[in-house]
Amino acid sequence: MASACTIEREPLIDGNKTPGEVTRDICGVLDGTPSPMWWGALAVSSSVLLLGVMAVSYQIATGIGTWGLNNTVGWAFDITNFVFWIGIGHAGTLISAVLFLVRQKWRTSVNRAAEAMTLFAVMCAGVFPLIHMGRPWFCYWMAPYPNMRGSLWINFRSPLVWDFFAISTYFLISLTFWYVGMIPDLATIRDRARSIWRKRIMGFFSLGWNGSYSTWLHYETVYLLLAGLATPLVVSVHTIVSWDFATAVLPGWHTTIFPPYFVIGAIFSGMAMVLTLMLIARKTMRLEAYITERHVGAMCKMVLFTGSCVGLAYGTEFLIAAYSNNPYEQFVFLNRALGPFAWAYWIMVSCNVIAPQFFWLKRIRRNFAAVFVLSLFVNVGMWFERFVIIVTSLHRDFLPASWASYAPTSIEIATLLGSFGLFFTCFLLFCRFIPVIAMGEVKGVLSYGRKSH
Amino acid sequence: MGANHTELGENRRFLLGVFEREEDILAVTRAARDGGFTIADVYAPYAVHGLDEAMGLRPSRLPWVAFALGVLGAGLKVWFEFWTTAQSWPINVGGKPWNSLPAFVPVTFEVMVLFAGIGTVLAFLSGRGLLPGRRARMPVEGVTDDRFALVLEETDATFDLGRAEALFARHGAVLVEERNEQEPT
Numbered sequence: 001m002a003s004a005c006t007i008e009r010e011p012l013i014d015g016n017k018t019p020g021e022v023t024r025d026i027c028g029v030l031d032g033t034p035s036p037m038w039w040g041a042l043a044v045s046s047s048v049l050l051l052g053v054m055a056v057s058y059q060i061a062t063g064i065g066t067w068g069l070n071n072t073v074g075w076a077f078d079i080t081n082f083v084f085w086i087g088i089g090h091a092g093t094l095i096s097a098v099l100f101l102v103r104q105k106w107r108t109s110v111n112r113a114a115e116a117m118t119l120f121a122v123m124c125a126g127v128f129p130l131i132h133m134g135r136p137w138f139c140y141w142m143a144p145y146p147n148m149r150g151s152l153w154i155n156f157r158s159p160l161v162w163d164f165f166a167i168s169t170y171f172l173i174s175l176t177f178w179y180v181g182m183i184p185d186l187a188t189i190r191d192r193a194r195s196i197w198r199k200r201i202m203g204f205f206s207l208g209w210n211g212s213y214s215t216w217l218h219y220e221t222v223y224l225l226l227a228g229l230a231t232p233l234v235v236s237v238h239t240i241v242s243w244d245f246a247t248a249v250l251p252g253w254h255t256t257i258f259p260p261y262f263v264i265g266a267i268f269s270g271m272a273m274v275l276t277l278m279l280i281a282r283k284t285m286r287l288e289a290y291i292t293e294r295h296v297g298a299m300c301k302m303v304l305f306t307g308s309c310v311g312l313a314y315g316t317e318f319l320i321a322a323y324s325n326n327p328y329e330q331f332v333f334l335n336r337a338l339g340p341f342a343w344a345y346w347i348m349v350s351c352n353v354i355a356p357q358f359f360w361l362k363r364i365r366r367n368f369a370a371v372f373v374l375s376l377f378v379n380v381g382m383w384f385e386r387f388v389i390i391v392t393s394l395h396r397d398f399l400p401a402s403w404a405s406y407a408p409t410s411i412e413i414a415t416l417l418g419s420f421g422l423f424f425t426c427f428l429l430f431c432r433f434i435p436v437i438a439m440g441e442v443k444g445v446l447s448y449g450r451k452s453h
Numbered sequence: 454m455g456a457n458h459t460e461l462g463e464n465r466r467f468l469l470g471v472f473e474r475e476e477d478i479l480a481v482t483r484a485a486r487d488g489g490f491t492i493a494d495v496y497a498p499y500a501v502h503g504l505d506e507a508m509g510l511r512p513s514r515l516p517w518v519a520f521a522l523g524v525l526g527a528g529l530k531v532w533f534e535f536w537t538t539a540q541s542w543p544i545n546v547g548g549k550p551w552n553s554l555p556a557f558v559p560v561t562f563e564v565m566v567l568f569a570g571i572g573t574v575l576a577f578l579s580g581r582g583l584l585p586g587r588r589a590r591m592p593v594e595g596v597t598d599d600r601f602a603l604v605l606e607e608t609d610a611t612f613d614l615g616r617a618e619a620l621f622a623r624h625g626a627v628l629v630e631e632r633n634e635q636e637p638t
Contacts, residue, residue: 216504
């Protein structure tokens with residue numbers, strides 16, 4: 001039966017690589033001196049990071065009155081950035097955990113970088129609620145510890161507390177998943193390192209790994225378990241983020257579609273970010289043989305699918321508002337599409353719903369320049385989606401006398417830029433010190449030394 | 454998870470064969486097991502599928518560890534949430550009942566995942582003796598790069614060196630070596 005159904009597939013990795021060549025290709029990047037382009041990119045991203053650090057220091061010292069918020073719009077830029085970054089992170093977990101469970105072998109070329117992206121994105125996301133507290137030096141009050149105030153416990157009925165637990169768990173599990181997946185590769189670097197320092201550092205972190213199969217057996221089990229745990233976790237994280245909104249009784253937020261809508265949107269934006277990053281990495285680090293048309297094509301199809309789901313969700317929101325006969329609900333949605341923030345709404349629709357539709361064409365999926373541009377559009381569109389959801393539901397509230405507008409201040413924009421600086425600085429350092437492609441997994445999908453099936 | 458063979462007694466002798474292809478290591482491991490040899494371990498640069506069956510390894514029991522830790526984490530968290538909100542200092546929040554079990558579900562779920570995930574990894578690392586800074590005991594160079602190694606233990610009476618070497622050669626071994634004592638380092 002199996003042989004009758006076998007389909008001749010294109011190989012996942014081009015160039016008939018042997019395991020030895022995989023080691024050389026991927027570790028080779030770490031051996032050489034960084035290119036001027038890498039130094040240039042690092043200079044730009046760390047300068048932007050510095051700008052962000054200055055903006056954050058200023059707003060913590062002065063207070064969050066430095067933001068453009070007012071009585072009516074109490075959440076805007078900061079929470080938009082938080083949801084945006086958390087969403088970016090989700091594609092990393094999707095690639096590393098969900099695609100592992102459904103045995104999509106193409107994930108092996110991108111999972112390491114995607115997981116790194118998750119970690120850095122969650123770090124960026126975490127900065128925003130921290131600043132939003134106003135007095136971030138009291139952030140430990142979020143944790144339920146016995147204290148001198150009673151003990152006054154945190155309110156476990158609040159979605160914001162759920163969010164704190166969800167994000168912290170997500171960060172810790174993603175970090176563990178990433179590190180466990182890296183142990184065999186760190187051992188590979190250790191065993192070929194010439195510099196004594198690299199040998200020592202990698203020796204420390206590779207935990208004495210020696211490739212013993214009785215260890216591999218348990219390792220594979222742990223990896224499967226982590227994938228099985230991370231899959232519902234990733235769904236829960238963005239579900240809980242959406243509850244931050246959905247449990248409020250505001251038109252435009254108080255809807256049951258929010259959890260699936262947020263989760264699929266998160267995967268959509270994260271996939272676009274993976275595409276953006278991998279297309280750059282592929283070119284600059286000469287990984288063309290490892291990230292091929294098949295990988296990019298598969299990711300484009302996921303962007304297309306999730307983008308269409310997001311489009312369906314936009315439509316559903318309007319349908320339900322019309323069908324509900326609730327004037328407040330109807331007003332909010334008409335205000336989104338036609339009100340003062342209509343420009344943001346239509347940027348969102350064109351970037352998220354229209355742009356990905358080009359991926360129906362194989363010609364576009366194989367044109368990496370076009371894929372790169374479209375992935376940038378999706379990144380922009382998904383940032384605007386969060387902005388639209390948050391600001392348009394707030395700025396014209398129930399009492400027309402208190403209607404207001406919102407515009408970000410330069411401090412807020414500098415903070416957003418700073419988060420991109422943090423993200424890209426971390427990612428560039430990651431590319432230099434850690435193998436960007438999971439060698440131990442790619443070696444397992446080569447056709448070398450294996451009987452054809 | 455069983456004792457690591459590397460820590461067993463002295464004056465044991467091992468025969469090591471190095472192979473370059475996945476199909477060779479699978480075939481030679483199967484043949485060695487069928488031929489009645491004692492397989493000490495196999496070393497591979499990646500998780501070769503089917504090797505566990507070829508070696509006759511039992512599946513890992515770590516899923517049970519994960520399950521137990523998950524139940525423990527969830528149980529502790531439900532108790533803690535109930536105790537803080539309904540017993541230690543009950544506070545009326547929006548008229549909700551003190552014991553708001555449905556509202557406790559999200560945090561309970563997160564803590565369950567956290568306990569099961571981190572706990573299983575720690576159980577795995579400590580069970581296999583993988584500790585930070587530990588020196589790796591490599592059977593031969595290259596098993597973290599592109600080579601596979603099969604290590605047979607030379608048990609006293611039954612071990613036939615000639616037959617074992619012939620078996621290795623038949624499956625395309627690129628290196629066959631005898632190692633004394635403990636671990637073939």
